[in-house]
Amino acid sequence: MSELLWQKEGVAVDARIQAFLAGDDVLLDREFIAHDIVASAAHARGLVRIGLLTADEGEAICRELDVLAADLASGAFVLDARYEDCHSAIEARLVERLGDTGRKVHTGRSRNDQILVATRLWLKAKLATLRALCIECAQIVLARAADERQPLPGYTHLQRAVVSSTTMWWAGFAEAFIDDAVRAGQALDWIDANPLGTAAGYGVNLALDREFTTAELGFARMQVSPIYAQLSRGKFELAAIEALAAATGDLRRLAWDLSLFTTGEFAFVALPAQYTTGSSIMPNKRNPDLVELMRATHASVAAARTEIEQLLSLPSGYHRDLQYTKGALVHAFGRGLGALELLPGLLRGLQWRPQAIAAAFDDGMYATDRAIELAVAGVPFRDAYRQAAADPLPAAGADPTASLAARVSPGGDAAPGLEILAARLQALKA
Incomplete structure (x- = not known):
C-alpha cells in the first residue's frame, strides 16, 4: 500500500488493524473513482478562481485527471490494494506525475466531502x-x-374471484x-x-467558490x-x-x-x-x-x-x-x-x-356481476349478494367477454383509462 495520507511520523501502522480499517473500500471505490476524478477537477478549477493554484497548475492537474480517467476507462489503471481508497489513489497519481503541484490538490477539502460528492x-x-x-x-x-385484450381470471387470496x-x-x-x-x-x-x-x-x-463548483458538477443547488x-x-x-x-x-x-x-x-x-x-x-x-x-x-x-x-x-x-x-x-x-x-x-x-x-374460468366468477345486476334492478345489495351466491350467472351467462364489456367503472376493462396513463408517461418523457 502507498503511504497513508494521514500517517504520522513515528507511529507504526499495524497491518491487521489497517486491513480492518480499509475493509473492502478499495474494491467499493471502483464504483466511485470516476466521479471523484470529475469532482477533483472541479475543485482544482475552483482553487484557480481564488488564487490558490496558478492557471498553469490548475491546467496541469486537470490534464492529468483527464489522463487518469482515460486510463481507468481503458483498464490501464486499476484501483487496487496499492491504495487505501480512491481519494489516495488520485492524489498519489497527481503527485507521481506533477510533484509538488499534485500535492496542492487537497487544499481546502477533506476525504469527507470527497466521498460525499462522489x-x-x-x-x-x-x-x-x-x-x-x-x-x-x-x-x-x-x-x-x-394490443392484447383477452379475458384473464382475477384472483384474491389466490382463489378464483372475478373475470379480469x-x-x-x-x-x-x-x-x-x-x-x-x-x-x-x-x-x-x-x-x-x-x-x-x-x-x-x-x-x-x-473563500471557496462553492457556487462555481455546484454549476461545474451539474448540481441543482x-x-x-x-x-x-x-x-x-x-x-x-x-x-x-x-x-x-x-x-x-x-x-x-x-x-x-x-x-x-x-x-x-x-x-x-x-x-x-x-x-x-x-x-x-x-x-x-x-x-x-x-x-x-x-x-x-x-x-x-x-x-x-x-x-x-x-x-x-x-x-x-x-x-x-x-x-x-x-x-x-x-x-x-x-x-x-x-x-x-x-x-x-x-x-x-x-x-x-x-x-x-x-x-380456468368457472361459474362462480360471475357472482359479483350477478349481484350488481340485481342491485341495478332495485334489489338491496345484501339481498342481491345472497341471491347471487345461490345463482351466480348474470343475464349474459358464463361469458367472460360480456362480463368485461359491462365493467365500465374507470379503470375497469371497458374503460381502462390507458390514455390517461399514456399522458402521464408522456409527461415523464418530456
Missing part, C-alpha cells in the same frame, strides 16, 4: 438509470395493455412503473445538492451547511434506496405472478426460452430461475436499507461507521438495477396461453 454524483447517475428503466418498462406494458383481463393486468403494472419513475425522479431532485467544499463538516478558512452535509450522509442514500425499493417491490409482485402463471397448474404464460434454465438432474425441466431471482432481488434492496438505517444511530459530525454505508449502497443498486435491466426483454417476450386461460 457518492452524490454516483447516486444521481443510478437514479437516472432507474427512472429510465421504469419508463421503458411502463412503455412496454402499456403498449401490450392496448390481460389489459387490466398490464395496465396495473404500467401505472406501477410510471409511479416508480416519478419516485426515482423525486429522489434525484431531492439529493441533487453539492456538498463539495464543506470539508470535514465545518467549512475551511478559504449547493448544500449550504457543512454540518448538514455530514448529517445527510446515509439519509440521502436511504432516499435513493427507497426509490429503488419501490421499483423492485413492484418487480417482486410481477415476478410472483409469473412464477404462478408459468406452473403446470396455471400454464397461463410461456416465458422466452432464454429466460429459463434446465435442471441438473431432471431432463424434463425448464425452470423460471431468472424470474425467481428477480423476485428475490427486493430482499437485497430491503436489507441494504435496514443496514444503512441502523448505521445512522449517530450524533452529528463524521464517524467512521459511515464507511459501511458504501457496501450496502453498491450492493442494493447492483442487484436492483441488474434485475430491472433484464425486465424489458422479459416483458416483451412472454406469451399468453389462451386455451389454458379459458379453461
